[in-house]
Amino acid sequence: MISAATDAQLRFEGMFLTPKQANALLAAPKFHVYDNPEAFLTCNYDPAKALCHPGRDPLPGTLKTPAIDRCNPACANVARTDTHIAALRGEIARLRQECLEPATPMPLRERLGQRAKQLNKLVEQHEWTRPTDREES
Ligand code: SF4
Incomplete structure (x- = not known):
């Protein structure tokens, strides 16, 4: 993603693209980037x-998009990105707060706690594997 963002900035920043250029951009696999904020x-x-697409045998054309x-x-x-991680931390805090609410039933507390733990693992994984400034340049 860092490479795609860097290339897009170098190649297209400040430009107005013709329809042909825009189509070429959309056809480049490198730039097939989809934000999914619900999944952080x-x-x-x-x-x-x-x-x-685990079966790799979907309806014709569906492999073109995730x-x-x-x-x-x-x-x-x-x-x-760090923005996704900040959103994840917010969600973890929200889940933990909901766990502490006296009105939250016990089975739900357990599920919320498990979810918070699961999301926290993603944050830790990001912290261990995120590229440093040196690796990005
Ligand atoms: S290809 Fe599918 S499973 Fe993989 S990150 Fe994209 S949406 Fe998620």
Whole structure:
């Protein structure tokens, strides 16, 4: 995603694209980037790695786009920015607060706690694997 953003900035920043140039941009696999804020991630769509098309045998044409409603967080196409992580931290705090509410039933508390733990693992994974400034340049 960093590479796509850098290339897009270098090639297109400040430009008005002709329809032909815009089509060329849309056809470049590198720029097939889909934001998925509900899943706290960006999909850098490579159909060969997509876990949302596990059968690789969908209806004709559907492999051209990811099925973000079936996004699998283990997919190799996932990228997260610090903005996604900030949103994740907010969601974790919200879940933990809901766990503490006296009106929250016990079974729901357990599920909310599990969800918060699961999301926290994504934050930790991001912290361990995020590129440093040195790697980006
Ligand atoms: S599983 Fe998620 S990240 Fe992977 S291709 Fe599908 S939508 Fe994109």
